[in-house]
Amino acid sequence: MTESHHVVVVGSFNVDHVWNCSTLPRRGETLAGRYHTGPGGKGFNQAVAAARAGADATFLCALGNDEGGRQARALATTDGITLRVHDSAHPTGTAGIYVDEAGHNTIVIGAGANGDMGAAWVGRQAAALAGARILLAQLESPLDAVLEAMRLARAGGTTTMLNPAPANAECLRELLAAADVLTPNETEFAALLERHTSHRIDAEAIVATTDVQLHRLCRTLLPRGTVVVTLGAAGAFVSHREDLLRGDAQPFYRVAAERVESVDTTGAGDAFNGALAASLAGAPAMAFERHVRFAGRYAAQSTLAVGAATSMPHLAASAA
Secondary structure, three states: OOHHHEEEEEOOOEEEEEEEOOOOOOOOOOOOOEEEEEEEOHHHHHHHHHHHOOOEEEEEEEEEOOHHHHHHHHHHHHOOOEEEEEEEOOOOEEEEEEEOOOOOEEEEEEOHHHHHOOHHHHHOOHHHHHOOOEEEEOOOOOHHHHHHHHHHHHHOOOEEEEOOOOOOOOOOHHHHHOOOEEOOEHHHHHHHHHHHOOOOOOHHHHHHOOHHHHHHHHHHHOOOOEEEEEOHHHOEEEEOEOOEOOOOOOOEEEEOOOOOOOOOOOOHHHHHHHHHHHHHHHOOOOOHHHHHHHHHHHHHHHOOOOOOHHHOOOHHHHHO
């Protein structure tokens, strides 16, 4: 693997505790389900996806001195991911996940060690950040740390990707300004518009919104960068700045999703982001639409297996 394929992911690692149920539990309801546990966290999921999609991946994170932290180190070694770890006195992060028969899920996160990753520690990783082709970040880590990573990466000439997830996390205007590529899903896109612009739109209405209107909303939210709104089974919508088309023939368009019989959608968004970062790093001159198509195909394949990080397909499987 060459340096040209290098992706740095800054984010969270969680130990996932997953219950598969016939339906998602309602308030006061007790259900029978099947339990399993495994590695997760948006940052780690995306780092694993990037590595398995062909990138030389480095993961910046905070871990506790416990079984979860040891699991993260062992799994990173297995997938060839370089770890840069802030050692925390708190337990490694955890997540409780419920998945219904249709593959839909609800998630509760305990940040633990993830909350300890600070801007000062990230600042000491400047060389790694500036040496990458792509930096990928999310919002499950302290925002000052994420912002410092994006600023350092951009100062070093690295392309910055921000996945503004989860939707209920605060996303500072400074974070948006530091992003070259922004990748919200419908819920996150609607939340960002409400928080940072005068526009309001129902998340469920986004998929039926005209391309011209969606492009206008994307340009209002991120005037200088590219926005990729992931639309689940409806694929993705891409909006570029008019003078920065990233190899595409048009400033906005939709990319259809690959049809599969999903088993578990947990981590599908992370699969998309990790694969998009890997593809951009590996073939920077290729048209952006082809990167998005690859990421969509990769994400679809990730839903054919149960779990988050462990469900990320290897490159040969996604390309089949």
